[in-house]
Structure formats: structure tokens, C-alpha cells
Amino acid sequence: MKELRLGIAGLGVVAQGLLSIIQNNGQLIAQRTGTWLKVVRVASRTEKPEVDLLGASFSKSVDELWKDPDVDVIVELMGGVDTARDLIVNSLNKGKKVATANKAVIALHGDELINDETTGRLKFEASVAGAIPIIQMLQKALVANQFAQIVGIINGTCNYILTAMQEKSLSFDSALQKAQELGFAEADPSFDIDGIDAAHKLTILLSLAFGRPFDFEKIYVEGITSISEEDIRYAEELGYQIKHVGIIKNEGQLLEARVHPALIPKEQLLASVLNEQNAVHVKGDSSGDMLFSGPGAGSLPTASAVVSDLVAFATDDEKPIGETNIVESINESSYELVSMDRVCVPHYLRILTEDKPGIMAKITSILSEFDISIEAVIQKGSGISLSHVSVVILSNAVRESVMREAVANIENLSEVSQGIVDIRIENMSQKES
Amino acid sequence: MKELRLGIAGLGVVAQGLLSIIQNNGQLIAQRTGTWLKVVRVASRTEKPEVDLLGASFSKSVDELWKDPDVDVIVELMGGVDTARDLIVNSLNKGKKVATANKAVIALHGDELINDETTGRLKFEASVAGAIPIIQMLQKALVANQFAQIVGIINGTCNYILTAMQEKSLSFDSALQKAQELGFAEADPSFDIDGIDAAHKLTILLSLAFGRPFDFEKIYVEGITSISEEDIRYAEELGYQIKHVGIIKNEGQLLEARVHPALIPKEQLLASVLNEQNAVHVKGDSSGDMLFSGPGAGSLPTASAVVSDLVAFATDDEKPIGETNIVESINESSYELVSMDRVCVPHYLRILTEDKPGIMAKITSILSEFDISIEAVIQKGSGISLSHVSVVILSNAVRESVMREAVANIENLSEVSQGIVDIRIENMSQKES
Numbered sequence: 001m002k003e004l005r006l007g008i009a010g011l012g013v014v015a016q017g018l019l020s021i022i023q024n025n026g027q028l029i030a031q032r033t034g035t036w037l038k039v040v041r042v043a044s045r046t047e048k049p050e051v052d053l054l055g056a057s058f059s060k061s062v063d064e065l066w067k068d069p070d071v072d073v074i075v076e077l078m079g080g081v082d083t084a085r086d087l088i089v090n091s092l093n094k095g096k097k098v099a100t101a102n103k104a105v106i107a108l109h110g111d112e113l114i115n116d117e118t119t120g121r122l123k124f125e126a127s128v129a130g131a132i133p134i135i136q137m138l139q140k141a142l143v144a145n146q147f148a149q150i151v152g153i154i155n156g157t158c159n160y161i162l163t164a165m166q167e168k169s170l171s172f173d174s175a176l177q178k179a180q181e182l183g184f185a186e187a188d189p190s191f192d193i194d195g196i197d198a199a200h201k202l203t204i205l206l207s208l209a210f211g212r213p214f215d216f217e218k219i220y221v222e223g224i225t226s227i228s229e230e231d232i233r234y235a236e237e238l239g240y241q242i243k244h245v246g247i248i249k250n251e252g253q254l255l256e257a258r259v260h261p262a263l264i265p266k267e268q269l270l271a272s273v274l275n276e277q278n279a280v281h282v283k284g285d286s287s288g289d290m291l292f293s294g295p296g297a298g299s300l301p302t303a304s305a306v307v308s309d310l311v312a313f314a315t316d317d318e319k320p321i322g323e324t325n326i327v328e329s330i331n332e333s334s335y336e337l338v339s340m341d342r343v344c345v346p347h348y349l350r351i352l353t354e355d356k357p358g359i360m361a362k363i364t365s366i367l368s369e370f371d372i373s374i375e376a377v378i379q380k381g382s383g384i385s386l387s388h389v390s391v392v393i394l395s396n397a398v399r400e401s402v403m404r405e406a407v408a409n410i411e412n413l414s415e416v417s418q419g420i421v422d423i424r425i426e427n428m429s430q431k432e433s
Numbered sequence: 434m435k436e437l438r439l440g441i442a443g444l445g446v447v448a449q450g451l452l453s454i455i456q457n458n459g460q461l462i463a464q465r466t467g468t469w470l471k472v473v474r475v476a477s478r479t480e481k482p483e484v485d486l487l488g489a490s491f492s493k494s495v496d497e498l499w500k501d502p503d504v505d506v507i508v509e510l511m512g513g514v515d516t517a518r519d520l521i522v523n524s525l526n527k528g529k530k531v532a533t534a535n536k537a538v539i540a541l542h543g544d545e546l547i548n549d550e551t552t553g554r555l556k557f558e559a560s561v562a563g564a565i566p567i568i569q570m571l572q573k574a575l576v577a578n579q580f581a582q583i584v585g586i587i588n589g590t591c592n593y594i595l596t597a598m599q600e601k602s603l604s605f606d607s608a609l610q611k612a613q614e615l616g617f618a619e620a621d622p623s624f625d626i627d628g629i630d631a632a633h634k635l636t637i638l639l640s641l642a643f644g645r646p647f648d649f650e651k652i653y654v655e656g657i658t659s660i661s662e663e664d665i666r667y668a669e670e671l672g673y674q675i676k677h678v679g680i681i682k683n684e685g686q687l688l689e690a691r692v693h694p695a696l697i698p699k700e701q702l703l704a705s706v707l708n709e710q711n712a713v714h715v716k717g718d719s720s721g722d723m724l725f726s727g728p729g730a731g732s733l734p735t736a737s738a739v740v741s742d743l744v745a746f747a748t749d750d751e752k753p754i755g756e757t758n759i760v761e762s763i764n765e766s767s768y769e770l771v772s773m774d775r776v777c778v779p780h781y782l783r784i785l786t787e788d789k790p791g792i793m794a795k796i797t798s799i800l801s802e803f804d805i806s807i808e809a810v811i812q813k814g815s816g817i818s819l820s821h822v823s824v825v826i827l828s829n830a831v832r833e834s835v836m837r838e839a840v841a842n843i844e845n846l847s848e849v850s851q852g853i854v855d856i857r858i859e860n861m862s863q864k865e866s
Contacts, residue, residue, distance in 0.1 A: 017719070021577050021719050024718075025577055025578070025579060025718070025719070028579060029576060029577060031644075032572075032576055032644075033576060125574075131717075131719075131720040131721060131723060132723065133570065133573075133574030133575070136569070136573065136574050137566065139465075140566075140569065140741060140744070140745070141558075141566030141569050141738075141741045142566070142737065142741070143462060143465055143466060143740065143741055143744050144454050144458055144462060144736070144737045144740035144741065144744075145458070145737060146458060146461060211464075211465075267707075269702060269705055269706070269726060272702055272705050273702065274700075284564075284737065285457075285458070285733075286450070286454050286458070286564075286733040286734065286736060286737035286740075287564040287727060287728070287733070287734050287737040287738075288564060288727060288728040288731070288733070288734050289727065289728070290564060290565065290725070290726065290727035290728075291724070291725070291726045291727065292723070292724070292725050292726075293702060293723065293724045293725075294720060294721060294722065294723035294724065295720065295721040295722070295723075298721070300718075300719040300720070300721070301719065301720050301721050303577070303719060304575065304577045304578060304717065304719035304720040305574075305720075307576065307577035307719075308573060308574045308575070308576055308577065311573070311576050311577075312573070
């Protein structure tokens with residue numbers, strides 16, 4: 001029986017989940033894979049660990065992990081960026097293998113961390129979409145495919161909040177508060193609700209699916225703070241759910257990579273992914289439309305993904321598929337990221353305007369000037385005052401730069417209030433039968 | 434650059450899909466994996482192949498594949514059972530590797546084909562759920578998990594027919610005819626609509642998830658021929674969709690393995706998987722509830738799964754994980770399959786009865802005698818005659834043997850017509866938030 005000797009950095013929820021899986025299912029995993037996962041050393045700033053370390057030594061410095069000759073694999077579960085990066089660099093330099101659940105460190109430092117020297121020694125399945133093995137999907141199971149489109153609900157906090165607004169008719173603030181109470185949102189939630197976390201994850205998917213560098217700063221990012229319950233109701237009435245998604249689209253050799261709220265047609269599976277669940281829709285040229293859904297975070301689900309990396313270390317070749325040539329393919333990648341201006345999708349607009357004769361004509365003639373056609377329109381009392389109405393318009397596919405200008409012109413109308421709500425519509429083309 | 438030399442048996446749709454992927458994406462696959470997929474020889478009964486064989490030799494006998502020293506991997510895409518089995522046995526004996534999309538041959542001969550000599554040399558990702566990499570999920574990505582439940586829509590023909598009945602209000606016969614016109618059902622559809630195909634696939638999932646022998650004959654099987662549009666409407670009214678599913682449940686060390694139609698609550702993702710799509714819901718003790726959906730058949734999707742096996746051959750260890758110890762774990766498996774009599778789930782009953790005073794009392798008192806409680810009831814005109822009504826009842830969870838006896842007693846009432854419809858209800862417990 002082979003033994004894989006682990007040094008675990010951090011003792012938070014994911015590390016505790018990992019210890020618990022090894023304790024409960026270690027024997028099953030050994031039976032299935034021929035490898036024992038043995039925890040040799042755990043390091044954390046905790047004064048005295050209060051969980052069972054399964055006989056491992058305890059250190060307060062993570063440096064003792066990579067310095068320990070008895071440790072084969074460093075499992076980085078501390079979070080944060082700088083200290084995690086240093087630990088990973090030191091561990092890899094020392095010849096260790098590293099598994100991490102840390103999306104930020106991969107998204108921001110992936111280009112430095114993954115190179116000819118380290119290829120195959122750094123795995124990060126748990127960094128995107130928790131228990132969903134999306135990285136193995138892209139690198140192994142779907143290796144035959146050119147990817148046309150990847151659309152993912154990859155932030156559980158946003159999905160929880162939007163679901164709560166929809167199903168429990170809560171305001172954004174109340175939904176956020178409920179998410180915090182249930183542990184689905186941090187005390188400072190900005191990282192999640194502003195879309196940064198999703199953009200980290202999308203950076204990783206973009207790099208793996210298209211052999212690109214880890215281009216975090218090139219990804220367009222919007223959060224969900226501007227979404228109101230009213231928009232969720234209108235979207236519903238029009239046959240859509242509002243989801244916060246990360247999107248990669250491949251048109252020819254041009255790639256779009258963007259994170260923002262979007263109206264998803266109700267009949268698509270992605271629209272039915274609720275609460276804190278994550279899901280990734282992948283369209284491959286051979287596989288067709290695939291959806292993978294599951295818990296995107298949490299102690300045991302994230303640790304489940306970490307274990308799959310550990311087992312892969314124990315059983316794969318030195319140069320496992322997918323990672324074999326990631327460095328080469330990054331250098332050779334012929335894909336180009338297009339600027340947001342060139343993205344062309346249908347839009348949902350909600351316009352708050354005084355209820356005066358002729359206002360609809362003014363709005364629609366502006367849209368018409370910009371060659372924007374109207375696919376659906378709703379006009380209703382705004383609920384704010386008797387003198388105002390909400391006009392909701394679904395447009396055809398329009399270039400971002402054109403829509404921005406049209407919206408600015410509509411906002412210039414004296415009857416129209418500032419702050420037109422503009423949400424993109426994502427229509428993953430699915431085969432009709 | 435490594436080269437994997439393929440001998441392809443068969444020239445049907447999946448083989449053509451494989452050739453097409455290699456032609457179009459062969460270079461991409463090589464770039465990602467460091468391995469060229471080279472088609473050395475193709476064998477088929479076709480007089481003269483009409484597709485581009487990418488420079489491969491052509492034989493009319495599949496024996497020339499395993500006899501060819503230039504072939505590393507035999508790709509069995511002929512279908513059928515006996516000839517396929519012989520080809521696989523000969524190829525493995527000759528030391529070749531084999532990838533197959535053939536669920537029947539694995540379900541029926543898996544125990545013979547997978548043994549200490551052959552372990553790791555036979556792969557069959559494409560045999561279950563087409564493009565969905567459910568085998569790699571169970572064996573690799575979710576290796577940390579004990580599986581509590583696996584519920585799959587694993588026959589595209591049945592799912593297409595049930596969806597068409599639901600969405601286009603077709604009778605079973607018309608829906609079947611439409612499926613045949615579109616190529617989603619065979620001229621002789623019995624293999625699919627009687628549940629045999631799904632049972633083959635469930636046999637494979639059962640073996641891989643629980644280290645069981647390939648127990649095809651022990652799986653309980655019902656098809657969809659008794660489902661009427663009326664049942665689909667009632668189910669909808671009660672908040673359910675009728676799906677044909679393969680189910681494995683693990684309670685303690687007791688396993689249920691059964692294939693039959695079931696009412697699935699609408700809020701569960703599985704209920705929204707439409708048309709010819711497949712999906713597998715997996716509940717792991719660490720991962721939680723996961724759903725994987727995608728095309729369950731077809732030329733390119735199935736070939737996409739075959740390619741993932743080929744690439745795994747090219748890059749994995751001799752003894753890849755999951756298959757490493759499949760033989761040992763089969764011998765050691767402590768799981769026991771329970772008989773159908775002991776399965777205990779809620780039921781949907783539709784009873785056609787004369788519209789006479791007191792009949793409801795008679796039916797409910799029989800149920801009460803058997804300690805069966807009623808969760809919901811609908812009584813409506815039957816649409817068949819003015820003198821008859823349909824009584825639809827949802828029960829609590831009841832042992833199969835008890836329900837069978839209760840149904841027999843109700844059928845004995847003089848007012849009740851023969852042929853009570855009895856469909857099980859599957860409630861995958863999902864976390865409420």
C-alpha cells in the first residue's frame with residue numbers, strides 16, 4: 001500500500017473537512033486507490049488545535065511544512081494571497097507537490113506558479129465551484145472538445161442572495177443579511193457580491209480551457225448590488241431568472257470573458273440552480289451542452305475536491321494530462337480577449353419615467369436611431385409614485401458600446417430618472433427537439 | 434510526441450464521430466495531452482467504407498485489429514454482445530488495451546472481462562450516459578465519497594418520449610413514433626422502452642460505485658409502456674414530473690438497485706432534464722448533491738467520451754485509480770442487494786372506478802387496513818365515461834410488498850377497474866435553505 005504524506009496549512013472549515021474525510025473514509029479511499037492519505041503535519045496560527053489531527057504533528061509556522069522531509073504534499077487551505085503564495089513557491093521549490101483550494105492565489109499568481117519546473121505538481125480542483133470537478137472535466141473528461149461557451153454560477157453567495165430575493169421576496173439588503181446569518185456570506189461581503197471571487201474562478205477556467213495566461217485583470221466584472229427585487233419580478237414575468245454568472249464565449253479565435261448578472265431563460269437548467277449551489281454549463285463542439293452542478297463551497301464538499309487532487313498525485317503519471325502542456329499551450333495560445341465594447345448580446349432595460357403622453361415614443365425612437373429593436377416591452381406603475389411608470393424593454397442583440405450610448409441618450413430625456421437598469425441576457429443556445 | 438495507435442471496430446455513428454473528432458481536434462488533443470491519436474486500422478462489415486479513414490487500413494474482419502502488432506488500443510464500437518465480447522477478450526489476451534462504448538457487453542460480461550490480468554486495460558466511459566463522464570466522476574473526482582444515492586436519467590429514448598408526452602400532449606404511441614422519426618428510438622424500441630438499456634447502465638454504475646459484481650440480472654426493471662398522458666397530467670398537478678430513472682440507494686450496507694418510472698418533485702434539477710438529455714444525480718457523503726447532465730447518446734457526444742478513455746490510456750499509470758483495485762474490492766464488497774419487496778417509497782396510485790357513493794370510503798379503508806396514509810388525493814371525471822371517475826392518491830412511504838397487496842385488494846372491489854396504475858415517487862432529499 002502506497003502512502004501519501006500530507007502537510008496541511010490552515011485549520012479552518014476546509015481543513016477540518018479534509019481531516020474528517022480522511023478519518024471517516026480514509027480506508028475506503030485506500031481500498032479504491034491503493035493509497036493511504038496520512039496526515040504528517042498540520043500548521044496553523046491557532047494556539048492549540050481543538051480538532052483531532054489524526055496523530056499529526058502540529059506547528060504554528062507553515063514553513064515547517066515544506067521543510068519537513070516527511071511531507072510529500074502540502075495542502076494549502078489557509079486562504080489569503082501573499083502568505084499562501086510564499087508557501088506554495090517554497091514548497092514547489094523544495095520539490096514538493098501542492099494542492100490548494102485558493103482561487104485568489106491561482107488567479108493572481110498562476111503564471112508564476114505554473115511553469116516547466118512545477119507542471120503537474122500544483123493542483124487546484126477545489127479552487128473553482130467547490131465539489132464540482134470542473135477542472136478535471138475541462139482537462140480530462142472533455143479533452144476532445146473545443147469549448148464554444150462556458151457559463152457558470154460560480155459564486156454561492158450571489159446565487160443564495162438572488163434566490164432569496166426571488167423566492168422569499170426579500171430586498172437585496174435583507175437577502176444579504178440572511179446569507180450572512182446562514183454563513184453563506186462574509187461579514188464583509190464585498191469580495192463576493194462585487195463579483196471579484198467569481199472573476200478569480202473565471203480566470204482559472206479561462207486559462208485551463210483555452211491555454212491562456214491567468215488574465216484576472218482583463219476580465220470584465222460586475223456584482224449584484226444594483227439588482228432589485230423589482231427586476232427579479234419583471235425578469236420572471238418575461239420568462240427569465242436573474243443569475244450572477246461568469247461567461248466565456250469563444251467566437252472564432254476571439255474570447256469574451258466577463259462576470260455580471262444576467263437574465264437566463266427559465267427553460268435552461270442553469271436557471272433552476274438555486275440557493276448556494278453552483279453550476280457550470282459547458283458547450284463543447286463534440287460533447288454538446290453539459291451542465292455540472294453541486295455545492296460550490298463548504299467544509300466537506302470543498303475537501304472532497306481536494307481529496308481528488310491528492311489521489312491524482314498518488315496515482316497519476318508525473319506529467320498528468322491537461323497539465324502536461326499547459327505551459328506550452330499558454331505560450332502558443334492564439335486566442336485573443338475582446339474588449340467589453342465588442343460584446344453583443346440582448347439587453348433588459350428598466351427605465352423609470354414620468355407618466356406623460358409621448359414618452360414611450362421618445363424612448364423607442366432613440367432605440368430605433370441606434371438600430372436597436374424591441375423584443376418585448378412592459379409598462380407598469382412604478383410603485384414609487386403615481387406620476388411615474390416603469391418601462392421594461394428587452395432588446396435584440398446589441399453591441400455593448402451602442403447600448404451604452406443609447407441608454408445615455410434615454411437618460412438625457414427630461415422625463416426619465418437617472419439610473420436606468422441595464423442587465424444583459426444570456427441565451428445559451430440549446431438544441432430544440 | 435507520444436503516439437497512441439488505434440484499431441477501430443465498427444463504422445457506425447459513434448465510430449464516424451470518433452474519426453471526425455480526431456480529424457478536427459486531433460492537433461488540439463495532441464497539444465493538450467502530448468499524445469497523437471493515430472488511426473491505424475478500421476474494421477467493419479461494410480463492403481467499402483464511405484467515410485475518410487484518415488489513412489488507416491481497412492479490414493472486413495475485426496480479428497485483424499487485435500492481430501495487428503501496430504495497434505495499441507482496440508476501440509470497440511460495433512455494438513452487440515457476443516462478437517464484441519470475443520473481440521474484447523482476444524484483444525485483452527493479446528495484451529492490447531480496449532475502449533468500448535458498449536454497455537451491454539460490460540453489464541453482462543464485466544466480471545469475466547475485468548480481472549487481475551486486465552485491470553486498467555479496459556475502459557468504458559462512453560457506455561453510460563454518453564458524453565457525461567459519470568464513470569470518471571465516480572472513480573476519480575468523487576473518490577473521497579461514500580455514495581448514499583445515485584439517480585439517473587440514463588436512457589435518452591425514454592426521456593424523449595416522456596418529455597414529448599408532457600410538452601406536446603402526445604400519447605405514448607405518438608411520442609414513440611416521433612422519437613423514431615427523429616432517430617431517438619430504434620425501429621424495435623423494446624430494448625429502450627422496456628428499461629433493459631437503462632438496467633445495463635445501472636449495472637455498471639452499481640459495480641463501480643460499490644465494488645459489486647456486474648449484477649445485471651439482480652436489478653429490478655420496469656419500462657415506460659404503462660405510462661399514460663393522464664398520469665403525466667396528474668403528476669404535474671401534484672408538483673411532479675414523471676421520469677424513467679435508474680436508482681441506487683445505499684442504506685447502511687443494504688443496496689437498492691432498480692429501474693422504473695418515478696415521480697420526481699419539480700423543484701429538483703433532475704425533473705427539468707428534458708428531451709433526449711441524460712443526467713445523473715449523485716449524493717456523496719462529502720460532496721453533497723451533485724448533478725451531471727448532457728447528451729446521453731449520439732455520434733460526437735459518445736465519441737467525446739471515448740476520446741477521454743483513449744487519452745487516459747496514453748497518460749495514466751498502468752494501474753489507474755479506481756480501476757486499480759476494482760477486482761479486489763469486488764471480492765471484498767460487503768454490500769448486499771435487497772430484494773424489491775423491501776423497498777419502501779411513497780407511491781402514486783391511479784384508480785379507475787365507478788362513480789358510486791361510498792367508493793372512496795372503501796378504497797381509503799383498505800389503505801388504512803394496510804397502515805398506508807394518504808398524502809394527497811384527486812378525484813376527477815375519468816374522461817372515459819360519465820359513470821367512471823379517476824381517483825389519484827399519493828401515499829406515504831410504503832413497503833413494496835405491502836403496497837402490492839393493498840393494490841390487489843382495491844382491484845378486488847367490484848366498482849374498481851383492473852389495472853390500477855402504481856408509480857413510485859423518488860424524493861432525493863435536498864438541503865433546504
